[in-house]
Amino acid sequence: MLQQTRVEAATGYYLRFLERFPTLTDLAAAAESEVLTAWSGLGYYSRARNLHHAAKQVAASGLPQSYNAVLALRGVGPYTAAAIASIALGLPHAAVDGNVVRVVSRLTNDSAESSSPVARRRFGEVAQRLLDPRRPADFNQGMMELGATVCVPRNPRCGTCPVVKFCAGHAAGRQNELPVKLPKVAVREVLLDVVLLKQAGSIYLMQRAATERRLAEFWELPEKQLLPGAGLEQFCEFRHRIVNDQFRVTVWQSPTGKAARLPEGGWFDATARAGMPLSTITKKALKAAAN
Numbered sequence: 001m002l003q004q005t006r007v008e009a010a011t012g013y014y015l016r017f018l019e020r021f022p023t024l025t026d027l028a029a030a031a032e033s034e035v036l037t038a039w040s041g042l043g044y045y046s047r048a049r050n051l052h053h054a055a056k057q058v059a060a061s062g063l064p065q066s067y068n069a070v071l072a073l074r075g076v077g078p079y080t081a082a083a084i085a086s087i088a089l090g091l092p093h094a095a096v097d098g099n100v101v102r103v104v105s106r107l108t109n110d111s112a113e114s115s116s117p118v119a120r121r122r123f124g125e126v127a128q129r130l131l132d133p134r135r136p137a138d139f140n141q142g143m144m145e146l147g148a149t150v151c152v153p154r155n156p157r158c159g160t161c162p163v164v165k166f167c168a169g170h171a172a173g174r175q176n177e178l179p180v181k182l183p184k185v186a187v188r189e190v191l192l193d194v195v196l197l198k199q200a201g202s203i204y205l206m207q208r209a210a211t212e213r214r215l216a217e218f219w220e221l222p223e224k225q226l227l228p229g230a231g232l233e234q235f236c237e238f239r240h241r242i243v244n245d246q247f248r249v250t251v252w253q254s255p256t257g258k259a260a261r262l263p264e265g266g267w268f269d270a271t272a273r274a275g276m277p278l279s280t281i282t283k284k285a286l287k288a289a290a291n
């Protein structure tokens with residue numbers, strides 16, 4: 001849940017998720033729609049699908065006992081595999097995320113563009129060399145914590161840093177220049193018009209196809225272009241950011257609550273909607289309508 005998501009945003013979801021799926025077996029036995037429903041609103045839904053799939057893999061073959069077995073689980077990359085292998089299994093694998101890249105690039109005064117594969121490999125090798133094989137979990141968590149609280153992106157707190165004596169970047173006065181990054185990708189504005197149709201406490205929703213690359217099988221409000229000539233009125237507007245796309249969402253309503261011809265979908269009351277995976281944009285629109 002913490003991939004691309006802040007702790008404060010994920011905590012509530014995490015607690016509710018564990019309440020809903022208290023054991024690995026519960027998660028493995030659940031239908032995908034139940035897992036997506038519990039994840040609804042948190043975004044990046046491939047994480048939920050991967051987690052569910054990984055739970056099934058583990059339920060079928062047992063808990064992984066090596067770095068490679070952890071890495072073989074769906075959705076687990078080298079960073080997560082190293083974190084699990086070191087923290088859960090005590091194995092000597094350095095976990096290298098953005099925080100650790102920043103610390104290592106500064107410690108070694110390395111000016112390489114930090115997202116390049118060559119630099120990533122080199123930072124990983126340095127972290128692996130520094131790792132204390134007797135305490136890999138403490139080392140990895142120490143590095144993550146150092147990057148999150150002391151060696152922060154802007155104005156690192158070198159005056160209180162426990163490794164200042166070994167830091168070549170600090171010695172060279174380059175701590176604020178490192179790591180070297182590519183210029184940011186421009187944010188794209190995306191206009192989206194959706195329609196909120198209400199009928200006796202129910203809302204009209206459509207399901208995305210299973211083949212969609214984004215939000216497959218999620219339920220959402222119909223787009224305005226699917227309801228031509230419905231005599232709609234603008235209801236509210238809000239913004240929603242997904243990676244480099246800044247969505248400007250306009251919600252439309254029908255004054256009569258009706259539209260002549262509806263695209264394929266259905267009417268769902270609050271109880272039914274609570275058990276359905278809804279996109280974050282749909283959730284925001286429904287929340288606005290409830291106020």
Ligand code: SF4
Pocket residue numbers: 103106107150151152156157158161162163164167169170175
């Ligand atoms: S001395 Fe400064 S730049 Fe070096 S690791 Fe510590 S906080 Fe980061």
